[in-house]
Amino acid sequence: MERLRRLQQTVLQQRDLIAEHNDYLLNEQRVAKAVFDRVAHSGCLDAPNIRFLQSPYALFNGDLLLAAYTPAGDTHLLLADFTGHGLPAAIGAMPLAEVFYSMTAKGYGLAEILREMNAKLKRILPVDMYCCATLLCISAQRRSVEVWNGGMPDGYLQAGGKRMALTSQHLPLGVLRADAFDHATQVWPMQPGDQVFLLTDGVIDTCGPDQQLFGVERLERVLDANRHPLQLIAEVEQALRDFQGQARDDVSMVQITSQLPQFLGVPAIVYSDSGLCSPRDWSSSFEFRASTLKQFNPLPFLLQLLMEVHGLRTQGAVIHAVLSELYSNALEHGVLGLDSRLKRDTEGFAHYYQQRRERLATLKSGFVRVSLQVEPIGESGRVLIQVEDSGAGFDVTKVMARPLDADRLSGRGVSLVRQLCPAARWAPDGRSATVEFSWGGLA
Amino acid sequence: MAVTSEVSADGSKLTIAIKGRFDFAKHQEFRSAYEELRPRPVCVIVDLKDATYLDSSALGMLLLLREHVGGDDSDIRVVNSSPDVRKILGISNFDKLFDIN
Numbered sequence: 001m002e003r004l005r006r007l008q009q010t011v012l013q014q015r016d017l018i019a020e021h022n023d024y025l026l027n028e029q030r031v032a033k034a035v036f037d038r039v040a041h042s043g044c045l046d047a048p049n050i051r052f053l054q055s056p057y058a059l060f061n062g063d064l065l066l067a068a069y070t071p072a073g074d075t076h077l078l079l080a081d082f083t084g085h086g087l088p089a090a091i092g093a094m095p096l097a098e099v100f101y102s103m104t105a106k107g108y109g110l111a112e113i114l115r116e117m118n119a120k121l122k123r124i125l126p127v128d129m130y131c132c133a134t135l136l137c138i139s140a141q142r143r144s145v146e147v148w149n150g151g152m153p154d155g156y157l158q159a160g161g162k163r164m165a166l167t168s169q170h171l172p173l174g175v176l177r178a179d180a181f182d183h184a185t186q187v188w189p190m191q192p193g194d195q196v197f198l199l200t201d202g203v204i205d206t207c208g209p210d211q212q213l214f215g216v217e218r219l220e221r222v223l224d225a226n227r228h229p230l231q232l233i234a235e236v237e238q239a240l241r242d243f244q245g246q247a248r249d250d251v252s253m254v255q256i257t258s259q260l261p262q263f264l265g266v267p268a269i270v271y272s273d274s275g276l277c278s279p280r281d282w283s284s285s286f287e288f289r290a291s292t293l294k295q296f297n298p299l300p301f302l303l304q305l306l307m308e309v310h311g312l313r314t315q316g317a318v319i320h321a322v323l324s325e326l327y328s329n330a331l332e333h334g335v336l337g338l339d340s341r342l343k344r345d346t347e348g349f350a351h352y353y354q355q356r357r358e359r360l361a362t363l364k365s366g367f368v369r370v371s372l373q374v375e376p377i378g379e380s381g382r383v384l385i386q387v388e389d390s391g392a393g394f395d396v397t398k399v400m401a402r403p404l405d406a407d408r409l410s411g412r413g414v415s416l417v418r419q420l421c422p423a424a425r426w427a428p429d430g431r432s433a434t435v436e437f438s439w440g441g442l443a
Numbered sequence: 444m445a446v447t448s449e450v451s452a453d454g455s456k457l458t459i460a461i462k463g464r465f466d467f468a469k470h471q472e473f474r475s476a477y478e479e480l481r482p483r484p485v486c487v488i489v490d491l492k493d494a495t496y497l498d499s500s501a502l503g504m505l506l507l508l509r510e511h512v513g514g515d516d517s518d519i520r521v522v523n524s525s526p527d528v529r530k531i532l533g534i535s536n537f538d539k540l541f542d543i544n
Contacts, residue, residue: 083499127510128503132535151535171536175506180515 032090033059039097043068044075052254053233061250062089062131063200066097068104071303072321073141076104076113079198079254080133080173081152092131092174095120107300107320110137110146111183114173118181121174130174134166134198138190140258141321141416144349145190148183153201154216156223159194163223164346166196187353189346192260195229199236202251206240214243229255278310280381283373290363293331299324302370309374311381311439319385319437322421326387326433327368329413332356334391334431335366340413366390380440386432393430400426446472450480457484462493465501465528473504477511487512489541492523497531509540520544 036059045052045067054065062082069075078100082089096117103113114135121131132151139145145157151172154165170182190196199219206214222239226232233253240251284305288298303320307313332338336359342352369388375381399414417424421435446469448459459476461469477487487508491497509517520542524532532543 083503128500128507130503130506132499153534168534168536171539175540177515 028087029060032087036090036094036097039094039101042101047075049257049259050077050254051230051233051256052252053237054252055250058250058252059090059093060086061202062093063202063250063252064093064096065252065254066100067256068101070104070137070320071107071317072324073317074137074139075256076100076110077136077138077196077198077254077256078133079152079155079200079252080131081200081252082131083129085250088129092121092125092129095124096131096173103300107303107324109297109299110135110148110185112297112300114148114183115178115181118173118176118183119178122177125174130172132168132172132201136196136198136256138196138256138258140192140260143189143191143258144187145196145258146185146187148185153199153204155196155198157188157190157194157196158229159188159190159346164188166198184357187349189343189349190258192258195255195257197223197232197255198253200250200252203236203240203253206244206251208243214240218243229257279308280311280374280376283371285369285371287367287369289367290335290365293335293366293368294360294363298370299327302372306372306383309381309383309439312383312437315437315439318420322417322424322435323385323387325413325417326385326435327370329433330368330387330389330391333394333413334389335368336360336363337391378440380438382436382438384434384436386434388432391431393427396426396428396430399430445469446476448476450484454480454482455485456488457486458488458490460490460493463495465491465494465497465504467498467500470500470504474507477508483512485512486518486520489519489521490523491521491525491528494524494528497528499535502532502535502537505537505541518542 043066044050045065047067050067052065054063055061058065062084064078064080064082066078067075078096080093080096082092099113099116099120103116117133125131130151134147134149134152134155137146147155147166148170149155149166149168150170151168154167157164157166166186169184169186176182204214204216204219208214218239219236222236223232226235233255236253286298286302288296292298299320302323303316306319307316312319333340336356338352338355338359340352342348342355367390369386371384371386371388373384373386402415417433417435421437424433424435426433445462446459447462448457450457457477457480459473461473477484489505489508505519505521509519512519521532521537522544524543529543532538532541537543
């Protein structure tokens, strides 16, 4: 009898202890989620052209979805899936979100963001943990999407009535050392109205009653049958429910439509200085030579420098978009001698970016020179930005005679610059371009 | 036994065979197949002939094994994987780290 009583007492004690631990754990998760939501949801996931489905506790399944505008008005989108479940899976999400948002806001490209994410995760995660991820840069202005997929299931680009798989080309983030990491991206044409659909492996690994997996074929049948793109996520969700009888909580899906007009004109970075120490009268010139061009993107640095001039801050997005175009024109057409006519169609597009990669890797000489001249005019002022390259130049009269055609894939750079900055002018030999931005009432 | 291992006479080659689902449940068994071996094997064969499925924690276990036997200088061969298993290894591009056939 005494033994039974003690047994009963022990069981009750243990029950209370388990309940207490469980409360404690749930509370921890709630706090962690609240903190995380503030970090993760500072982006633009609620933009009208983005649709997604994610369990509220996706974080604790290791799923992470982030979106943010670049200063030039493109959209960066990340769907990632950490190995494991629970707190260990959630722990890497915080630094990843920080890198994503801060580097996107400063104007870094996918390559630099990926390198930083990989290096950070490699440093902090144990060897057997890593993070599968797809990172996109969708540019409605340039009619393109840039993709890096490391270890995620195929995503899908629905463009011009055709569907194309965005297949994993890389190891996941956090596996390779920085010097072995490959940030090579693929670029595809994507017109406004075209869509990208991404998913985590929870979708295709959803298990049916007879232990069968939902699989890629069933998913692609749903994609085939889809008539209204806006219904797609609901249709996939329904198909999963039909297949298995209940919804899983580790399924994440996102769909983004390329959309014009893009988000321009709102400063991406919040400045906390007093506004009393703005440099208004200076000039500076930079020459970026071959070995630098190979592996360094000077745009975030140049943009940051220009944004020290307070009068220019409200135009930060336009200045960034224009400077990016002028820089990539100088690099790709000038220094690397790439022909933009290649970009007429999808295959040409891919070919163009492959050549870009190859020529950059073997580049021995050449330069891009950027000169900045900031001058005060009374209380107002202006900046002149000149971008010059070592290339062969181009026939300026001929290019200027082209209409400002919005839908052409090739030669977008020059017309984009002319639309954003009507005062843009090119030297007759086509080797340098100058743009001007004014502030304080000067037009 | 779901995980069996065999060491060559000179101790240089270790073969680990996995049966059934290769997932977190095999964590302990898989680790003990190689962790205590002295000398450390030069070459490890992971035989997936009887493995039906492989999840991301199995991939993590392969990474741990790789680290243990020399990281970038390791010699690990993943053999006899079924088409389904190979597909999973392919999506993660693990063929860049392991010799998979």
